[in-house]
Amino acid sequence: MSTLRLEDLKQYSDVLRTRQGEPLNVRFIEPRDTEELQHYFRSLTTRSRYNRFFGAISELPQGLLSEFLDVGARERFTVVATKMVDGFETIVAEARYALHAETSTLEFGLSVDDRWQGHGIATALMKNLECRAAALGAEHMFGDTLRSNQPMISAARKSGFAFVNHPDDWKLVRFDKEINVAPKDIPCASWRLAALSRQAESPSASV
Numbered sequence: 001m002s003t004l005r006l007e008d009l010k011q012y013s014d015v016l017r018t019r020q021g022e023p024l025n026v027r028f029i030e031p032r033d034t035e036e037l038q039h040y041f042r043s044l045t046t047r048s049r050y051n052r053f054f055g056a057i058s059e060l061p062q063g064l065l066s067e068f069l070d071v072g073a074r075e076r077f078t079v080v081a082t083k084m085v086d087g088f089e090t091i092v093a094e095a096r097y098a099l100h101a102e103t104s105t106l107e108f109g110l111s112v113d114d115r116w117q118g119h120g121i122a123t124a125l126m127k128n129l130e131c132r133a134a135a136l137g138a139e140h141m142f143g144d145t146l147r148s149n150q151p152m153i154s155a156a157r158k159s160g161f162a163f164v165n166h167p168d169d170w171k172l173v174r175f176d177k178e179i180n181v182a183p184k185d186i187p188c189a190s191w192r193l194a195a196l197s198r199q200a201e202s203p204s205a206s207v
């Protein structure tokens with residue numbers, strides 16, 4: 001499954017648009033983002049952090065921080081959406097996704113800076129993730145959220161996800177979407193290239 005060369009893809013970033021048309025840059029996280037990423041999580045409201053991690057944390061614990069920064073390890077990836085604020089590239093959203101090759105699924109979680117919520121960023125980011133999922137050969141993408149997390153449940157529903165019970169935890173609900181579209185209309189330039197290179201390598205590949 002891992003025919004993608006991450007080094008080749010790192011040079012690409014995708015431009016997403018907020019509902020108001022403002023551009024956001026989406027790219028893999030890099031070691032230089034460490035402080036900014038922690039600042040981003042510290043700046044989230046307590047509720048947003050709780051909804052993201054299903055527990056009370058004030059910042060990423062060291063082990064989790066290392067995992068966030070280790071892009072591609074065990075088919076897990078972190079992307080950040082950034083915009084320029086007062087001359088600084090500032091993180092306004094993040095997403096982490098994992099490819100489960102054995103089930104052809106892509107699992108993800110994400111968050112948006114509270115000051116930027118309600119601007120369509122999660123919607124745009126999920127479309128971008130859908131493209132990445134297709135490029136990786138996933139047939140479904142899914143995420144888990146607290147049953148009490150109405151914003152995420154509404155956002156997922158609006159983006160075409162269906163809901164099922166979580167297999168192990170009654171406090172969570174799983175949202176799932178079949179990936180059955182070619183990613184050509186989705187802003188995910190780097191991963192379209194990846195999909196093309198996979199097709200070239202393996203004519204029988206589905207994406």
Ligand SMILES: CC(C)(COP(=O)(O)OP(=O)(O)OC[C@H]1O[C@@H](n2cnc3c(N)ncnc32)[C@H](O)[C@@H]1OP(=O)(O)O)[C@@H](O)C(=O)NCCC(=O)NCCS
Pocket residue numbers: 047048049051052108109110111112113116117118119120121122123124143144145149150151152153154155156158
């Ligand atoms: C859930 C979350 C990611 C949504 O991000 P967002 O960028 O604000 O979402 P969007 O602007 O794309 O909104 C899409 C839809 O979600 C729903 N929604 C978003 N915020 C909402 C809120 N506060 N209350 C109710 N519905 C909401 C709406 O249906 C919205 O569509 P509309 O604006 O056309 O009505 C964001 O609130 C967040 O980061 N929360 C904290 C972390 C978290 O809960 N992560 C999920 C764990 S997987």
